[in-house]
Amino acid sequence: MTASTSATPTMTDFDYDYDLVIIGSGPSGRSAAIQAGKLKRRVLVIDRKDRFGGVSVHTGTIPSKTLRETVLNLSGWRERSFYGRSYRVKDEIHAEDLKARLHMTLDHEVDVLEHQFNRNHVDTLNGLAKFISPNEIEVATEAGETTRITAEKFLIATGTRTYRPDSVPFNGKTVVDGDEFLEMRQIPRSLVVVGAGVIGVEYATMFSALDVRVTLIEPRDSFLDFIDRTLIQEFTHQIRENGVDMRLGSAIESIEDTGSHIEVTLENGRHVRAEMLLFAAGRMGATQSLGLEAAGLETDHRGRLSVDGKTYQTSVPHIYATGDVIGHPSLASTSLQQGRVAACHALETPTLPESPWYPYGIYSVPEMSTCGMSEEELQERGIPYEVGIARFRETSRGHIMGIEHGMLKMLLSLKTRRVLGVQIVGEGATELIHIGQAVMNLKGTVDYFVQNTFNYPTLAEAYKIAGLDAFNRMPIPDEFKVKKPAKTAAKSKPKAKAEAEKTDDKKAAE
Numbered sequence: 231m232t233a234s235t236s237a238t239p240t241m242t243d244f245d246y247d248y249d250l251v252i253i254g255s256g257p258s259g260r261s262a263a264i265q266a267g268k269l270k271r272r273v274l275v276i277d278r279k280d281r282f283g284g285v286s287v288h289t290g291t292i293p294s295k296t297l298r299e300t301v302l303n304l305s306g307w308r309e310r311s312f313y314g315r316s317y318r319v320k321d322e323i324h325a326e327d328l329k330a331r332l333h334m335t336l337d338h339e340v341d342v343l344e345h346q347f348n349r350n351h352v353d354t355l356n357g358l359a360k361f362i363s364p365n366e367i368e369v370a371t372e373a374g375e376t377t378r379i380t381a382e383k384f385l386i387a388t389g390t391r392t393y394r395p396d397s398v399p400f401n402g403k404t405v406v407d408g409d410e411f412l413e414m415r416q417i418p419r420s421l422v423v424v425g426a427g428v429i430g431v432e433y434a435t436m437f438s439a440l441d442v443r444v445t446l447i448e449p450r451d452s453f454l455d456f457i458d459r460t461l462i463q464e465f466t467h468q469i470r471e472n473g474v475d476m477r478l479g480s481a482i483e484s485i486e487d488t489g490s491h492i493e494v495t496l497e498n499g500r501h502v503r504a505e506m507l508l509f510a511a512g513r514m515g516a517t518q519s520l521g522l523e524a525a526g527l528e529t530d531h532r533g534r535l536s537v538d539g540k541t542y543q544t545s546v547p548h549i550y551a552t553g554d555v556i557g558h559p560s561l562a563s564t565s566l567q568q569g570r571v572a573a574c575h576a577l578e579t580p581t582l583p584e585s586p587w588y589p590y591g592i593y594s595v596p597e598m599s600t601c602g603m604s605e606e607e608l609q610e611r612g613i614p615y616e617v618g619i620a621r622f623r624e625t626s627r628g629h630i631m632g633i634e635h636g637m638l639k640m641l642l643s644l645k646t647r648r649v650l651g652v653q654i655v656g657e658g659a660t661e662l663i664h665i666g667q668a669v670m671n672l673k674g675t676v677d678y679f680v681q682n683t684f685n686y687p688t689l690a691e692a693y694k695i696a697g698l699d700a701f702n703r704m705p706i707p708d709e710f711k712v713k714k715p716a717k718t719a720a721k722s723k724p725k726a727k728a729e730a731e732k733t734d735d736k737k738a739a740e
């Protein structure tokens with residue numbers, strides 16, 4: 231059933247099959263398993279899919295980012311400002327071109343993951359897991375066999391599944407959800423994306439970069455509300471310029487598959503037609519088949535579990551939950567971190583407390599990344615602040631790269647001068663954000679950017695420009711003020727002499 235393990239026996243060897251059983255091999259399950267393996271504990275990872283890696287490796291993060299990179303390369307996107315909008319590295323781009331690199335990357339990711347499991351003596355099992363009691367699960371394999379396994383601790387890392395309302399005529403080819411989208415057989419000439427969340431925005435802008443006619447429909451009047459509005463305005467302007475037809479505040483009345491095209495009727499009476507429709511409006515916690523009642527657990531209406539924010543324990547203390555199944559922020563990056571922290575807590579191993587600020591990356595075209603508070607959040611909280619802005623076209627690197635758009639916005643406390651938020655849209659945003667994140671978590675101030683030298687020419691120089699922009703409008707702290715030489719001279723004189731001079735000055739004034 232399982233691979234052999236050379237883990238050191240513990241007291242619990244006689245009570246349970248494993249010290250820790252992890253259900254789900256996505257980023258949080260993976261990092262928890264490797265951490266447990268490094269602590270030489272008996273750990274088992276179970277996944278219902280025959281290949282490990284989770285949503286992140288197979289249908290989410292890695293495939294969508296590989297697709298993005300392929301689109302940008304083949305379409306010559308980054309070179310268009312020099313060679314014109316019609317410039318393409320490859321004249322005709324087909325679905326097979328997009329998939330070729332995808333399969334190579336995925337194979338490599340799974341290979342690295344399986345090697346990590348082996349090296350750290352992590353046992354693995356493929357099958358659908360469900361609780362029989364709080365300390366026992368049953369795993370049903372595809373071959374129809376079932377196995378019962380006991381463990382002292384459990385980690386639920388089952389992630390999410392796509393939300394598929396009955397009103398949408400999914401057919402797996404021209405009306406698809408986010409997981410099926412990557413299986414497309416040919417690149418459509420027109421695409422409707424329903425839902426302007428992170429996934430919808432990413433795919434809509436990627437396909438627009440391929441010159442596909444894209445309509446992005448969002449029932450609400452705004453989108454990506456957790457991002458600073460200045461950034462969203464800049465982003466919306468750019469994607470509209472790139473050809474995305476954005477329909478905000480457009481609730482959908484019906485979606486019809488006519489056989490020749492997909493017809494979307496909006497509540498305002500307007501119609502949108504396209505060759506393909508991607509429904510990207512939300513995901514649900516993948517908890518339905520876990521038999522949670524047997525473990526004494528309940529979920530919310532979207533199938534998500536709630537946990538203690540520091541330890542990741544559920545209401546049943548020996549059962550932990552991490553990753554997308556616990557909801558916001560639902561990122562691979564945060565899932566990796568949560569899994570490791572949960573494993574350390576479950577295996578009674580101390581670990582460093584998590585830093586308060588983490589970045590959010592949106593790999594749209596152009597990409598966006600944020601860390602910390604937005605201007606709207608500062609206003610809501612009544613925190614006095616100053617803003618520093620840099621446009622990428624102000625940097626020499628930007629000129630060299632032919633960058634016409636992109637900006638970095640920094641928010642600074644007027645009281646403490648500390649960096650409270652960094653928001654970036656444009657080339658390299660998801661990499662550049664880490665400079666701001668480091669300064670924020672190390673409690674740095676605007677002065678860091680003014681005092682330090684940055685490589686030149688770089689896009690990172692935008693930090694320096696934004697820092698100076700704000701610095702020049704902020705009150706200068708006393709320690710930075712230039713001291714006048716006359717005063718210095720007076721101070722250096724012996725006290726009696728200075729006093730005498732003061733009396734003299736007074737007399738002279740009389």
Ligand SMILES: Cc1cc2nc3c(=O)[nH]c(=O)nc-3n(C[C@H](O)[C@H](O)[C@H](O)COP(=O)(O)OP(=O)(O)OC[C@H]3O[C@@H](n4cnc5c(N)ncnc54)[C@H](O)[C@@H]3O)c2cc1C
Nearest residue numbers: 254256258278284285286290359389553554560561562563
């Ligand atoms: C299109 C898309 C793009 C994304 N892009 C990014 C990005 O750029 N950056 C980023 O940080 N995040 C991104 N994400 C989010 C990221 O993929 C998730 O946050 C991450 O995968 C969550 O990890 P997880 O540990 O919760 O497990 P998941 O990756 O969700 O995997 C869960 C695993 O559990 C298994 N499982 C479920 N139920 C059972 C059961 N009963 N028994 C056994 N196994 C079970 C599933 O088969 C699955 O393999 C993206 C997501 C999507 C969909």
